[in-house]
Amino acid sequence: MVHRSRSILLSLVLILAVVAGCAAPGAAPAPGAPGGQGGTALIPVTYTYAGGGVPRDLQMVQDAINAILNESIGVNLTLEPIDWGAFNERMQLRLAAGEPCDIIFTAPWINSYTNNVANGALLPLDDLLKEHAPGLWASMPPTTWDAARINGVIYGVINQQIFPKPWGVHARKDLLEKYNFSLDNVKRWEDMEPWLEAVKNGEGITPVYADQGSYSLWRPQYYGYDPLDDGIRFVGIKADDETLTVVNLYETPEYIEAVNLTKRWVDLGYFPRELLPRDEARAAFRAGLFAMGYHVEKPGNDVEMQTAVGWEFVSKNLTDPLILDTAGATATMNAICATSRNPVAAMKVLEVLNTDPVVYNLLARGIEGVHWVWEDKANRVITYPEGVTSATSGYEPNTDWMFGNQFNAYYRSAAQVGAWEATKIMNDTAYPSQALGFVVDRKPIETEIAQLIAVMDELERPIAQGYIAYEVGAPELLARMNAAGAQKVIEEVQRQLLAWREANPR
Amino acid sequence: MTTGTMTPGAAKPQPHHGPLTRLFGGRRNLQTTLSLTLMALPGIIALLVFAYLPMVGLVIAFKNYRFADGLWGSAWVGFDNFRFLFGTDVAWRITRNTLLMNSIFIITGTVASLVIALLMNEVYTSWVSKYYQTLLFFPYFVSWVIVSYFVFGFLNAETGIVNQVITAFGGDPISWYREARYWPLILTFSHLWNSVGFGSIIYLAGILAIDPAYYEAAKIDGASKLQQVRYITLPLILPLIIILVLLSIGRIFNADFGLFYFVPRDNPQLYPTTDVIDTFVYRSLVRLGNISMAAAAGFYQSVVGFVLVLLANWFVRRINRDYALF
Amino acid sequence: MTTTAELQTRPTVRATVRRPFNWGQLVVHLILSLVGIACLLPMLLIVSISLSSEREIALNGYRLWPQGFTLFAYEYILQQPGQILRAYGVTAFVTAVGTLSGLLVCSLLAYPLSRQDYIFRRPLSFYVFFTLLFNGGMVPFYILMTRYLGLKDNILALILPYMVTAWYVLILRTSFAQLPIDLLDAARIDGAGEWRIFFQIVLPLSKPVLATIGLFFVLRYWNDWFLALLFMNRADLYPLQYLLYVLMTNINVLASNPQTVGIPIPVQSTRMAMAVLAFGPALFTFLLLQKHFVRGITIGGLKG
Structure with missing residues (x-):
């Protein structure tokens, strides 16, 4: 009998242990509940976006931003980067579960904008924009805003960056010189052929880069x-x-x-027969197994490609006329959740991010003197402070295009100066498709x-x-x-x- | 080792008990039942919470799930979400590939695991045996993404080892990644490589649990090694084999996504033999982000697996009810 | 049918009888060695690639010996050693607690199911089995875990969902059902309750299967990153595999993000180095514990 009662006690303990682990229904603290009741009544706003891990100095940057926002719009902003590998999955689950959120990053290619709108997860922004974000509203022409409309309603704030897709080529400078070829007279893909033939024979490589995600001249x-x-x-x-x-x-x-x-x-052997995954293909490019790529040749792409694969490039856009279509204009956006408790404050934050270069660059580049210093202030060119590199920097999200108007970003290198102006000209002069603003x-x-x-x-x-x-x-x-x-x-x-x-x- | 149904106390006279006590076969058995139920309770509760409660979500397969409307507010759409699975001629192909490849996996996996387990049992006392066990477990730690690199390293057209061997012997190199017909074999090998260590260790544990007395008796009777395997080992681990096969049959409609997606490198020319339900669903839905259609696909897989297990279980029960799953 | 007394007095056959050398044994060793090498080679390749330079891999493919030897991949991953160490700690904790509690709860559930005289045997077996096939999908699971159980950013979220796994329960059940029933009956006649029988007879006799299922639990908890993907926002609670997954996707995004500044990260060698970091310690522990593990199996095997 003694054994038995002890055993029953034991099983009760076990059950309690399990139940305790499962209990506390509804005990989850309401996120976004106003914090710091005493003193100033700051409105809490959370900005959720994708990033490469939590930067070491995130809190420092957030504090610096709040030092400004607390004063100007009475908002206390919480930055919530979610790892790239988890962002889409977790955002979709959160939205599907109806969890409250304020500002979120959304795009056609991740945390799908149209999908979120179809699911009623995003707030209509037209009135909020006109009332609380006049600077942002005025920063883009109505035709651009139209691209974000679904059934006539704007649900997302477009981040200004390159809108049209200037498909073209970037070719290795050393090989262009070696085979005495200039891109000046190249108007179409075909015009590259004499050089491709020379490179193929001379270098013994397959000259054109392609990978499993980018494998055709059909653009x-x-x-x-x-x-x-x-x-x-x-x-x-x-x-x-x-x-x-x-x-x-x-x-x-x-x-x-x-x-x-x-x-x-x-x-003809210009183009690979067997396609590699992007990472391996990039490695092959770095190792010198390709001579040219074809991509969105926006201004400054030669510099970006050089940092990516290590060769000096000459790039040229071959798309004429440039076409402005809905997907291009809405490639990166920030939106406000339908569940947001403070939509007006969230819109005010978006206004600041898109119109105030100081706040925007705090978010995109970090703090002056800690994460960057001026190299050429007149041209807005920055560099790393003494002893800091891209690898050791405590804050370097590398995603200007996620946080707002990219044209406000400080340049990383002198070679890029003027790229934003040139990009803006492309945006403004591109031919607006007859269907610009239409979303299926x-x-x-x-x-x-x-x-x-x-x-x-x-x-x-x-x-x-x-x-x-x-x-x-x-x-x-x-x-x-x-x-x-x-x-x-x-x-x-x-x-x-x-x-x-x-x-x-x- | 028979699992008799002799229950002590069952045969004793049962005086003056309440109806509940009588239902449980007497006071002694009532207490037994109570104790056993208490033992099972933590597990029952855990399953209730983490497996059964979320199952209300099965309704999503029959709804047009809208985030804003939630689980209950979303509109019912009947079987609309299932249409994409059956609408094209691909439906037959993915079903065939899934069933066929999984059947091959179950058969080859079971046989190979059993053979390895038997071999390991033969040399169990040897000092090297534990190294075999450890080695066989290595592949389980390797993700399919990494396996896909190796397979590509072996088979690619330019630097692949296999083609180098073939050409060294005067043959023509084979474009492995363009010829669908080789892939059932490649996938079977990859699967075996990955899972044999895992499977054989279960069987080895089962074999080691066998009472050595049986083998002693057999030896005295002059039975050979093969006879011992045939008449002692296999019959005694048969319940284990059956249960594992029954469990795999339940999952026969669910393909190992990583294996079928990464190892053939999602190469369209290989789809005729490598495209399975899970890869199809992934490709069709990943860009659409449609939760309801994904739920429908999962539901379909579960139901088919469920029916197959019920059938298989019924069949097993007819032969020997002790071996059945339930 | 043997009795308890006979079993306990029987000489330990495997340990005492030394078999003379024979050709059959040699063949067995040969086959097992070949299979073992087939399993070992890729592991060596992983280590080799993790130490090779990206350029050499692109030019020559994989080699068993590192080409253009470099530690760059490891240096890159271990930039913040504290982070990795913490993740090892989380994983070790989750694996240890999860395996022990999982084994206990699963065998407690499996034992009644193995008893022919337990009247709920069939319905309960079905109850367990059903969860193997049907699940409600991620959305309801997520809602349950975060809203009702409040397990977001809670280490229990990495443990509880895997604690009872139908597959393991059913294997344990099958194994328990094969224990000699006379032993249990003898204990019952001696007046032992079900709990005592379970802890003092059933569990000790089932060491081989417990060791096996325990190993499966270890692997499952050790290798999991998915639960962390869903529920862990706090970087200090990241388990190892999730941390590595996150590092890897970040590298991939960086590699295809044209804006990246600084040195490009060699993706292939980094991925292999991560694999080494992920399974290296696990294998090492496995080798260390194996002596005990093997003995556990052997003792259990002889007694049963």
Whole structure:
């Protein structure tokens, strides 16, 4: 009997232990509850974004920012960087769970903007913008703001940076000189061929860089198309087509031209046959196994590529005219959560981040004298303080384009001076696509899109990569796409596009 | 070692007990049942909290889940979320690949693990045996991403070791990453390499638990090593084999995503043999971020696995009810 | 059917009878060595690549011996040694607590399920099994863990969800069911309660399977990063694998982020160095403990 009662006691203890671990329902502290009741009633605002870990000096930077914000707008800002590897997953779960948040980073490619809007997770911003962020509102023309509209409502604040996609080439300077070639006369991809032939023979390498994520000369904007929705991939309109006729891009003569050229380059040995993952391909580039890349050749890209792969480059944009489309303009945004408890204060923070270079650079570059010092104040060029390097710096997020208007950022090197002005000119002079501001509502065609992505991954990629000739692969691709509902998607997008135009006459 | 059903006290006369006591087969058994239930309770509660409570989320598969509306507020859509799985001719292919590859994995994995376990048992007293065990466990620590590097190192067209060997013997190099037909074999090898250590250690534990008296008796009767395996070892670890196979059958519709996605390097030309339900769902939904459709795919996999296990379990029960899962 | 007394007096066969050398044994060793080498080679490659320069790898592919020897990858990861050490500490704590409590709770649950005379045996087995197949998905799990259990940024969030795993429970059940029932009956006749039988007879007799399942628990807790991805915002509570995962994705983002300043990080060797840091200590502990581990199995094997 003694044993038994002791054993029952033991099991009770065990159960209690388990229950205690599970209990405390609803005990979670309400995040964002006003802290520091005594004294000044600062409004708490949290800014959640993606970053490479928690920087060592985050608190110092946050304090420096708050020293300004406390005074100017009575806000106490909490910076909450989430690791890149966790950001998308955790943000989607938080929003799906209805957790309160204030300002969040959102984009077409991570923490999806359209998805968040469709899920009702973001707050409409039109009124807040006009009332509490006049400087921010005035910093961009209405056509740019239109790009952020979904069904006529703005849900995200666009961060100014490069909007159009200037597809072009960057070629290694040493090899250009060695083979006596100049980019001045290069107007199209094809014009590179004499040099590619020389490099291939002279260096014994496959000259053109490609990786598993970037594997084709097919770039819609280079060929004059607005792809409407990067997630759907195969629909688009000619950017200047006033009739807004939606086509299957894979049936257009431009697509055929692009993939034929890719295939030609593969066959001639200019373009890799076997694609490496990006990290390995980059390593090969650094090791000198490639001679040129083709990318978004925005101003200053030659400098950026040099830091990335170690060679000196000459870069040139080959896209003419530049096209401003919705995806390009909305590539990086900050939004306010529908669950935010202090939306007005959050909007005031966005106003400051986008219009006050001092606060913006605190966030993007850190504190003067600690994380950077002036090298050339007149040209806004900074450098590291004595004894600090990029590796040892306590604060270096490296993501200007995440925090606000990038044109307010201080330059990292003298070679970049003028890049922002040049970029702004590109933004302002790019040809606005006829569909600028239109966003596809995927909901009615989501099943078809899911099926089509699978078909395209399998059959379109080999064609785009230049493994299979268009004439050989296209019939099956197009047949299977039609079976998977391509026509329905085109019709639905066409219907939405015309309805949008009806509501938003040009 | 039979698992008899002799329960002490069951045969004794049962005077004057309440209905509940009688239901539990007498006071002695009532106490036994109580004790046993108490023992199980922490586990039952843990499963209730961490496994069953979240299962209310299964409704998401039948809803158009909207963050703002939450679990209960979102609209019901019936089976709409399941359509993308069955809408194309790919449906048949991913189902076939998943079932076929997993069946191959179950069979080869079980056989290889058993053989290795038997071999290790043979040399168990030797000083090297523990090194075998440790070595066999190494691969379990290696992620599929890293395995994909090695496989590529072996098979790539330019510097790959395999092609160098083939050409050294006068053969033509093979474009491994373009030819789908080789991949069932490559994937099976990769899977075996990764999992054999894990599987064999379970079986080894089972074999070591066998009463040595059986082998003694068999030796006296003059049984050979193979006969001992055939008539003692295998029958005695049969319950373990059956339970492990039954459990794998339950997961037969869930492919090992890392293996099928990273090792073939998500190469479209290999899809005819490497595309499975999990990779398809990942590719279709990752860009859409549609929680409901992902839930539908998971639900479908669970239901099919569930039905298959019920069938298999029913079959096992008919042969020997002691071996059944439930 | 043997009795308790017979079992206990039986000579320990494996330990005392030395088998004479034979060819069969040699073949067995040969096969096992080959399999062992197949498992070892990639590990050596990982170490070699982690010490090679990026350039040499790009030019020559993988070699078993490091080419262009460099410690850069390790230096990079270990820039903040405190962080890594802390993560090792978190992982060690989670693994130890998780494995011990998991083993206890799982075997407590498995034992009743193994008893033919336990009237809830079948429904409860089903209750356990069902969780193997069905789960509610991440959103409800996340809501439960954060809103109702308040486990965000709590180290228990890394332990509790894996504590009861249907797969382990069912294997334990199968193993318990094979214990000689006479032993249990004999104990019962001596007046031992279920708890005493469980702790004094069932557990000691089940050392091989407990060691095996314990090992699985260790591997599972040691290798997990997913729970931390969902629930850990505080960097000081990052377990090792998650910290490495985070470092790796950060490097990848840096590598493809054109704005990056400073020296590019060699991704491949860094990834391999991380693998070494992740499994190195685990393997080392495994080798150290193996003597005990093996003995545990052997003793259990002889008694059972």
